[in-house]
Structure formats: C-alpha cells, structure tokens
Amino acid sequence: LLRRDPNLKIAIVEPSDHHDYQPAWTLVGGGAYDVSKTRRPMASVIPAGVKWFRAAATRVEPDANVVQLDSGVRVAYRQLIVAPGLRLAWERIAGLTETLGKNGVTSNYRYDLAPYTWQLVQQMKSGTALFSQPGMPIKCAGAPQKAMYLACDHWRRQGVLGQVNVEFNLAGAVLFGVATFVPPLMEHVKRYNANLAFSSNLVAVDGPARIATFEVKDANGNVTRVEKRFDMLHAVPPQVAPDFIRDSQLADEAGWCEVDHATLQHPRYPNVFSLGDVCSAPNAKTGAAARKQAVIVAENLLAARAGAPLAYRYDGYGSCPLTVEKGKVVLAEFGYGGRLLPTFLLDPTRPRRLMWLLKASVLPSFYWWGMLKGREWLTRAARG
Structure with missing residues (x-):
C-alpha cells in the first residue's frame, strides 16, 4: 500500500512481540530445520512508516468504523483490512x-x-x-x-x-x-x-x-x-475465527470475515477488506494464498478509495508443499474448485528433490526478505 501511495496513514494492530515462520515447523518436527530460525522480533518485520498499536483487538464496530483494543484505546479508520489469522482451539x-x-x-x-x-x-x-x-x-x-x-x-x-x-x-x-x-x-x-x-x-x-x-x-x-x-x-x-471477528457484524454464518471471493471486499461494509486465514473465501488457508491476496487487497482498496471499479480478482490460489519424505516434496498448487495452478512447467504430482530445496531453503528466505518486505514476486495478480 505504501509503495503505491506513500501518503497513506496506516496503523497496524498487533499484540505479539515475535513473528513466526510457521511453515517450517513441520520440518522442525522432522528433524530438518532449526526452530530458532523460525522466529524473529515483531519489531523487525513491522514496515517503516506505519503506526504500531502493540495491543490486541477485542471488538470491531464496522458501523462506527472503530476497532476496540485491549489497552482501552479505540482506533478509528476509513478503511479496515482484517487479517488476524485464525485461532487454534x-x-x-x-x-x-x-x-x-x-x-x-x-x-x-x-x-x-x-x-x-x-x-x-x-x-x-x-x-x-x-x-x-x-x-x-x-x-x-x-x-x-x-x-x-x-x-x-x-x-x-x-x-x-x-x-x-x-x-x-x-x-x-x-x-x-x-x-x-x-x-x-x-x-x-x-x-x-x-x-x-x-x-x-x-x-x-x-x-x-x-x-x-x-x-x-x-x-x-x-x-x-x-x-x-x-x-x-x-x-x-x-x-476457528478469532472471537472478536466471529462475534462481530463482519462475520458470516461460520464466523469467518465475510468477503466477496474474487475482490476480497466485504459485501456489506465496502470499506472493509480481508485476507489470510480469517477471510471466508473458500481457498486453502496457506501463506502462499495470503501472499497473492495481499496484492488483490492493496489494488482494490485503493480503487475503492478513489471510487473506481475493483479491477483485480483473486483466483483462489494456494500452495501446499507436501513433504512426503526427507528430501522429496510434492508441490500442490491449486485454486478455486481444485483447478491446478502450477508455477513450474513440471508434473506437479511427482515428488521432487527440487521442491524440497524450495520448501526448506528458498521459501523461508523468500518469506522474510520478499513477502514481508512487500515485494510482489510471482503474485500474478489478475485484473477482471
């Protein structure tokens, strides 16, 4: 968002003091990755130029355009991006x-x-x-x-x-x-x-x-x-969805933040967008999905601010590197309806050492130095 419009005033509500690269925990459990390399201070991944509210959201009031924090602070917004992930119950x-x-x-x-x-x-x-x-x-x-x-x-x-x-x-x-x-x-x-x-x-x-x-x-x-x-x-x-979303007017019947599956805009509150595990889009809940969704939301939110049509569409892309043995991965990439969306011109059903190297070595660096820095490599954002 800031790369598209550096004049935006952006606040991030985030209570944690650390940030985890969770996809590597499967490798840790298999003896193939150092768990300490999956965690970094949250301050190191908060983008420059934003205000960080180091607190947890406890309530969203979309009719009032306000987020209530556990610190007692009430944060007003013009646009809201809902991306708190899900809760392990x-x-x-x-x-x-x-x-x-x-x-x-x-x-x-x-x-x-x-x-x-x-x-x-x-x-x-x-x-x-x-x-x-x-x-x-x-x-x-x-x-x-x-x-x-x-x-x-x-x-x-x-x-x-x-x-x-x-x-x-x-x-x-x-x-x-x-x-x-x-x-x-x-x-x-x-x-x-x-x-x-x-x-x-x-x-x-x-x-x-x-x-x-x-x-x-x-x-x-x-x-x-x-x-x-x-x-x-x-x-x-x-x-499940976090309680403050499930109990809010933003939730669908299952408790997830309701969105249009293509534009990721809320159908009843047009100044609200959502991405990641909390949104109601029927895609696989993966980091790869959030990476693609972030670009869709950035483009469509700015269009909404300008009163322009929402031109970008999310195709449901998600990726699941299926680690079938130490040194071999089946890279499953797919979108809505199970449609295959492979990045590489290879048979995606074959376990490959190349995909293991991607999973264990390339993707962690790609995450820390690419995705979290707002770089849009291989996002393939599509206009409608």
Whole structure:
C-alpha cells in the first residue's frame, strides 16, 4: 500500500512481540530445520512508516468504523483490512491442553512443541503412533499428514518402521481436498504401511493413560466413540475465527470475515477488506494464498478509495508443499474448485528433490526478505 501511495496513514494492530515462520515447523518436527530460525522480533518485520498499536483487538464496530483494543484505546479508520489469522482451539479436545509436551503428546502447530515431535520420533523404536486431523478448514491442510510422512521416513531409514503401528485419523472423508494429488500421496501411505481412519475425529486425550478418544462416523451418519492407545500422538486442534471477528457484524454464518471471493471486499461494509486465514473465501488457508491476496487487497482498496471499479480478482490460489519424505516434496498448487495452478512447467504430482530445496531453503528466505518486505514476486495478480 505504501509503495503505491506513500501518503497513506496506516496503523497496524498487533499484540505479539515475535513473528513466526510457521511453515517450517513441520520440518522442525522432522528433524530438518532449526526452530530458532523460525522466529524473529515483531519489531523487525513491522514496515517503516506505519503506526504500531502493540495491543490486541477485542471488538470491531464496522458501523462506527472503530476497532476496540485491549489497552482501552479505540482506533478509528476509513478503511479496515482484517487479517488476524485464525485461532487454534486446543480446548475443544478434552484433556489435550494439560498433556501437550509430555506423555508422548505433541503438535507441530506450536513453536515450543515441534522440537518435542522430533524428540518423540527419534526415541520411538516400536509401538503405536497416532496422527490426527480435525475438520476443515485448517491452516495448511497438508501439515497433519506431512508430520506422519516425515516420522515414517525416519523410522524407515532407522529400520524400525516395521515395529511401529502408524495410523492417521482424519475427521474428513478424503486424504487431500484436491483429487489430483491423492494417488501420489497414497503411494507413500502404502510405502509406510500406514492405516487411514476416515471420519475419525479426535475429541479427548488422557495423557497419563496414553489413550486417545475419537468420534467415528459410519456411512449412515451414526457416531460412536472409540478409544485408541498410543505411544506417540501428534494432535492437530480444531481451528476457528478469532472471537472478536466471529462475534462481530463482519462475520458470516461460520464466523469467518465475510468477503466477496474474487475482490476480497466485504459485501456489506465496502470499506472493509480481508485476507489470510480469517477471510471466508473458500481457498486453502496457506501463506502462499495470503501472499497473492495481499496484492488483490492493496489494488482494490485503493480503487475503492478513489471510487473506481475493483479491477483485480483473486483466483483462489494456494500452495501446499507436501513433504512426503526427507528430501522429496510434492508441490500442490491449486485454486478455486481444485483447478491446478502450477508455477513450474513440471508434473506437479511427482515428488521432487527440487521442491524440497524450495520448501526448506528458498521459501523461508523468500518469506522474510520478499513477502514481508512487500515485494510482489510471482503474485500474478489478475485484473477482471
């Protein structure tokens, strides 16, 4: 926005003192990345020329054009960009919060727990390893199964995979939402001899007893509770919109910030735009999506300020580098309706070392020095 109009007065409401590169936490859990390299001071990534309110938003009043902060300050705005991400609802799985980080229970969805995942994987020589995936939407829909693939690959290399009972419990009915990528993923599921339990949703964990409870739905919609013993459990929490958005007039029926799926403008409050995990657009919630959406929002917001038509359209682009083994990645890139949107002129379904190098080496630098600096490399913003 500032590169397009340096005279804009912009405020950022952000309570955190650090900023995390979360896509690398899967690699941390697989022993392939240093967790300390995923975190930097928030002050180092706040753009020059903006005012930083170091507080949390607690309420949005779109009729009054005001955001209420937990510091007591009320911030007025002419235009609002809603991009707080989503909330990890750990509390929705009974007993999970109390046992995270001990009793063999971990999750790559937290900075402090991803190293524990790798510790558990290294220690495991036999027994049962359970991996869970909640109902959609979640951020980086491939991350729960990537944790399984990297763990299995390590056990295979150590010669102990045959002694480990691996099971992936998915609340949904498919392994991955874009059908094109299911066959290559299934090849690795079979290679690792992992069991898939569909329509199996983690609802409770008894850490000391090493028992996970799942609600399992049959073909007729009947739900039963099944207890499964584990030696290691990689749990992924349900994910919801932040309360101050869900409880506001900006929310749709599911609690997400409602937007036009193409322009990313709010349908009822034209001075409000949204991007990232919180917006209601039916795309995969990934960092790659936010990178493309940022350009759409910048262009369309300035057009709205000028009273001009909103010329830019978001095609639903998202990217999920599916890490199927240490050193190999299937780069899934797709848009609305599962339409493939590959960046490279290569078969996107093939696991490649090149894509591993992209995931582990190129993209982190691309994030810190490109995306967070407002550079628009490979954004392919499209005009309507």
